Amino acid sequence: xxxxxxxxxxxxxxxxxxxTINCSYSVGISALHWLQQHPGGGIVSLFMLSSGKKKHGxxxxxxxxxxxxxxxHITASHPRDSAVYICAVPPYNTDKLIFGTGTRLQxxx
Amino acid sequence: xVKVTQSSRYLVKRTGEKVFLECVxxxxxxxxxxxxxxxxxxxxxxxxxxxxxxxxxxxxxxGYSVSREKKExxxxxxxxxxxxxxxxxxxxxxxxxxxxxxxxxxxxxxVT
Numbered sequence: 001x002x003x004x005x006x007x008x009x010x011x012x013x014x015x016x017x018x019x020t021i022n023c024s025y026s027v028g029i030s031a032l033h034w035l036q037q038h039p040g041g042g043i044v045s046l047f048m049l050s051s052g053k054k055k056h057g058x059x060x061x062x063x064x065x066x067x068x069x070x071x072x073h074i075t076a077s078h079p080r081d082s083a084v085y086i087c088a089v090p091p092y093n094t095d096k097l098i099f100g101t102g103t104r105l106q107x108x109x
Numbered sequence: 110x111v112k113v114t115q116s117s118r119y120l121v122k123r124t125g126e127k128v129f130l131e132c133v134x135x136x137x138x139x140x141x142x143x144x145x146x147x148x149x150x151x152x153x154x155x156x157x158x159x160x161x162x163x164x165x166x167x168x169x170x171x172g173y174s175v176s177r178e179k180k181e182x183x184x185x186x187x188x189x190x191x192x193x194x195x196x197x198x199x200x201x202x203x204x205x206x207x208x209x210x211x212x213x214x215x216x217x218x219x220v221t
Binding site: 031033035041042043044048050086088090095099100102 | 150151152153154165199203206207208211212215
């Protein structure tokens with residue numbers, strides 16, 4: 001079993017739909033990262049959070065440390081949101097990240 | 110804004126060649142990382158450096174070495190390139206302890 005599991009692996013949506021991507025992890029952590037990678041592009045850090053909820057534009061990330069679960073939500077999805085979304089966690093006492101295998105999102109007009 | 114610059118976007122090398130991948134960051138970050146990314150396998154850590162001249166092996170260090178002589182520069186070396194090292198290589202940097210990770214644009218290496 002992977003230490004970081006994401007679901008779904010692939011997701012297609014119509015423009016305007018509400019999107020949820022889930023991440024579960026099995027190690028003890030103090031923070032969790034959500035990353036975005038566009039096709040052929042580099043990786044951008046979207047959020048780093050250790051509790052509660054963070055919002056940036058149409059993106060919302062939540063985390064429940066006790067349940068070892070995080071979600072990334074996209075409201076009013078747009079074709080430019082099409083990308084791979086990656087969850088990553090640094091176990092306690094290390095700066096090295098363990099990555100999920102990513103969720104590939106395609107949003108169609 | 111933090112900038113992480115990788116020296117090449119695309120690289121084609123022959124089997125057995127020595128290959129250098131360079132990464133430079135401009136924000137005085139202590140941590141620097143080299144990852145490779147392969148379809149279905151996600152991001153895997155090759156080497157990690159937490160200070161000048163300090164390094165730690167990651168999950169897949171075999172066939173690779175690294176050099177960090179200056180804080181801003183972290184080099185990945187393929188001593189004798191092989192076809193199974195064909196991959197996307199990504200460099201990243203961060204400050205210490207739970208800080209955001211900043212990635213370069215990646216180098217797509219093909220070994221023929």
